Amino acid sequence: MELLVAIIIGSLTAVGTYLMLRLRTFPVIVGLSLLAYAVNFFLFASGRLMLNSPPLLYVEGPHTDGLPQALTLTAIVIAFGMTAVAVIMALTAYLNGGSDKLDMQNEAPEVTPEERGQ
Amino acid sequence: MMHFMVLPLIITAVMAPALLFFRGQLVIQRTLSLVTTAVLVVICAMLMVQAATGEISVYKMGNWDAPFGIVMVLDRLSALMITLTALLALGVLVYSIGTNWDDRGAHFHPLYQFQLFGLFGAMMTGDIFNLFVFFEVLLIASYGLMVHGGGRLRTQAGVQYIIYNLAGSTLFVFSLATIYAVFGTLNMADMAAKAATLPPEDAALVRTAGAMVLLVFAVKGALLPLHFWLPNTYTHAPAPVAALFAIMTKVGAYAILRVFTLIFGPSLALTGTLFSDLLMPAALITTVIGMIGVLAGGSLARVASFAAVGSMGTLFIAIAPFTEDATVAALYYLVHSTLAAGALFLVIDMVQARRGSCALDLRAPMVQSGLVAGLFFAAAIATTGLPPLSGFIGKLFVLDALRDHPLAVWVWGVVLVTSLVAVVGFAQAGSIVFWKAHAVKADTTPAAPATGVALAGIGGILALIVLMTVAAGPLTDYLADTAAQLYAPDGYIGAVLGGEG
Numbered sequence: 001m002e003l004l005v006a007i008i009i010g011s012l013t014a015v016g017t018y019l020m021l022r023l024r025t026f027p028v029i030v031g032l033s034l035l036a037y038a039v040n041f042f043l044f045a046s047g048r049l050m051l052n053s054p055p056l057l058y059v060e061g062p063h064t065d066g067l068p069q070a071l072t073l074t075a076i077v078i079a080f081g082m083t084a085v086a087v088i089m090a091l092t093a094y095l096n097g098g099s100d101k102l103d104m105q106n107e108a109p110e111v112t113p114e115e116r117g118q
Numbered sequence: 119m120m121h122f123m124v125l126p127l128i129i130t131a132v133m134a135p136a137l138l139f140f141r142g143q144l145v146i147q148r149t150l151s152l153v154t155t156a157v158l159v160v161i162c163a164m165l166m167v168q169a170a171t172g173e174i175s176v177y178k179m180g181n182w183d184a185p186f187g188i189v190m191v192l193d194r195l196s197a198l199m200i201t202l203t204a205l206l207a208l209g210v211l212v213y214s215i216g217t218n219w220d221d222r223g224a225h226f227h228p229l230y231q232f233q234l235f236g237l238f239g240a241m242m243t244g245d246i247f248n249l250f251v252f253f254e255v256l257l258i259a260s261y262g263l264m265v266h267g268g269g270r271l272r273t274q275a276g277v278q279y280i281i282y283n284l285a286g287s288t289l290f291v292f293s294l295a296t297i298y299a300v301f302g303t304l305n306m307a308d309m310a311a312k313a314a315t316l317p318p319e320d321a322a323l324v325r326t327a328g329a330m331v332l333l334v335f336a337v338k339g340a341l342l343p344l345h346f347w348l349p350n351t352y353t354h355a356p357a358p359v360a361a362l363f364a365i366m367t368k369v370g371a372y373a374i375l376r377v378f379t380l381i382f383g384p385s386l387a388l389t390g391t392l393f394s395d396l397l398m399p400a401a402l403i404t405t406v407i408g409m410i411g412v413l414a415g416g417s418l419a420r421v422a423s424f425a426a427v428g429s430m431g432t433l434f435i436a437i438a439p440f441t442e443d444a445t446v447a448a449l450y451y452l453v454h455s456t457l458a459a460g461a462l463f464l465v466i467d468m469v470q471a472r473r474g475s476c477a478l479d480l481r482a483p484m485v486q487s488g489l490v491a492g493l494f495f496a497a498a499i500a501t502t503g504l505p506p507l508s509g510f511i512g513k514l515f516v517l518d519a520l521r522d523h524p525l526a527v528w529v530w531g532v533v534l535v536t537s538l539v540a541v542v543g544f545a546q547a548g549s550i551v552f553w554k555a556h557a558v559k560a561d562t563t564p565a566a567p568a569t570g571v572a573l574a575g576i577g578g579i580l581a582l583i584v585l586m587t588v589a590a591g592p593l594t595d596y597l598a599d600t601a602a603q604l605y606a607p608d609g610y611i612g613a614v615l616g617g618e619g
Contacts (some may be wrong), residue, residue: 009245016457019283020281029281032284035285039288042292043295043298046295067304071298074247074251075291078251078254078287082280083284085261087283089261089280092440093274093276093277096268096269097270097274104274104275108419108420109271109417109419109470110269110271110272111477112473
């Protein structure tokens with residue numbers, strides 16, 4: 001089971017990292033989601049892998065560690081919210097700039113008339 | 119009084135959503151936000167006085183004992199950081215109100231308070247997973263603030279910033295999982311207590327976990343080669359937000375100081391000097407690249423952004439040896455570079471508002487050219503480390519503290535040469551914007567934007583820089599005590615875990 005989990009985490013991380021390096025918003029966001037899956041799985045496994053054992057102390061043992069499961073839930077929620085933010089921002093940037101490329105030229109910041117206090 | 123130390127967290131956490139109820143009512147939002155931030159300054163200063171006695175206050179969330187519950191810890195370092203944050207935040211807030219920056223997009227004030235909530239939390243928490251959560255809080259708020267006001271370039275830079283930090287957060291969770299797998303705990307004091315008893319066969323995992331955490335904080339602290347997010351973000355962020363972000367990189371520096379003195383301390387045999395050896399070359403290169411960027415910026419905002427990278431490099435040079443003397447220098451430079459960067463970005467915004475752009479090209483002189491040039495001169499002197507302002511004292515401390523370091527020649531060479539390069543870069547940028555402008559004829563004379571309140575914001579931050587120059591003696595006494603407390607982690611561990619340890 002350890003081998004299977006390790007292979008899954010490893011391949012998710014590899015694919016996620018590769019997609020992150022694509023420098024276009026869509027593959028990068030998909031890559032980030034895959035990385036988030038990988039990290040959630042990794043976090044889950046950090047409490048050691050055990051089969052058929054409850055995380056509750058009042059049930060007869062052996063017990064599995066419940067804390068990483070709680071941490072994973074937190075991480076899932078945060079990753080989910082962050083992906084939503086990233087999608088919205090990428091969409092706004094695409095609609096504003098007409099390009100989904102991530103790299104930028106060296107330009108001076110824009111100043112709107114409003115920002116000039118006029 | 120035991121609840122007093124979490125007041126900065128509670129006030130910001132309550133005010134941020136409360137301000138949302140007053141959307142569209144700018145006067146009420148401004149008043150509430152200003153009053154809140156001013157109260158925060160007072161509370162943080164009181165907490166600093168309390169921490170200056172050497173007492174380490176611990177607040178157990180829900181009264182659950184550590185290491186099972188989450189604790190907030192207030193020692194000298196945390197108190198210094200929250201006070202610095204509150205002071206900078208007040209100056210920046212006054213400036214954004216005075217220049218109407220807060221009116222150029224929705225929800226500036228609620229996001230601002232959320233940002234402070236995340237910053238205070240990250241600086242006070244004693245639990246490393248909670249540190250991650252507070253990092254996320256401050257990042258979410260900063261995503262909103264970063265694109266405040268909109269615009270094509272700003273949104274693009276915002277996407278870069280978000281994606282870079284999402285990757286950083288993912289790495290943080292990876293390192294947390296590794297840490298939990300080795301230590302079996304997430305409470306920093308508990309980890310510190312357990313670190314000494316780990317068997318030697320765990321050395322590889324401990325080193326991996328430590329290096330991963332170091333990478334995460336290096337992303338925050340814009341340490342080369344992980345600094346790529348900073349120049350675009352700071353250049354295109356709204357100026358007051360860029361000024362507030364001056365404290366964000368310092369959160370990375372703070373976290374490194376905290377984790378690598380407490381958990382992976384220099385006395386831990388399993389890791390030895392590994393992290394010091396990793397940090398020092400990176401810090402030297404960061405300083406060099408940052409200051410070269412100052413020469414080649416192309417616009418004042420980018421010049422200032424690279425100056426921020428360079429100053430982080432100098433800061434990490436002082437952090438890297440993990441000795442008490444060097445840490446005193448690092449803390450002084452940390453306070454100084456936060457204030458200097460904050461003031462510099464605000465002055466650049468004044469240039470943009472009057473000149474239409476901060477690009478380094480020839481344009482007619484701006485209105486109030488003398489005033490803005492004077493402010494820029496002061497901020498540039500502080501940033502580059504020329505006498506008489508605190509940058510000079512800060513760099514002097516750094517050089518003095520590292521005299522006996524094995525890489526002392528490199529440190530001295532890099533710090534001194536890059537300071538000269540920065541002076542040249544700022545002199546060149548300033549002379550194009552303020553001096554050569556007089557050769558160009560103006561077509562029209564635009565009206566001067568409102569200045570009074572905005573000047574109070576910048577003036578306040580510059581006054582703090584002068585104050586920390588004049589009061590360098592008392593300040594370094596406090597910082598020396600702070601460093602002593604950091605390198606005697608038993609006090610921290612004892613305070614968190616209680617007598618029974």
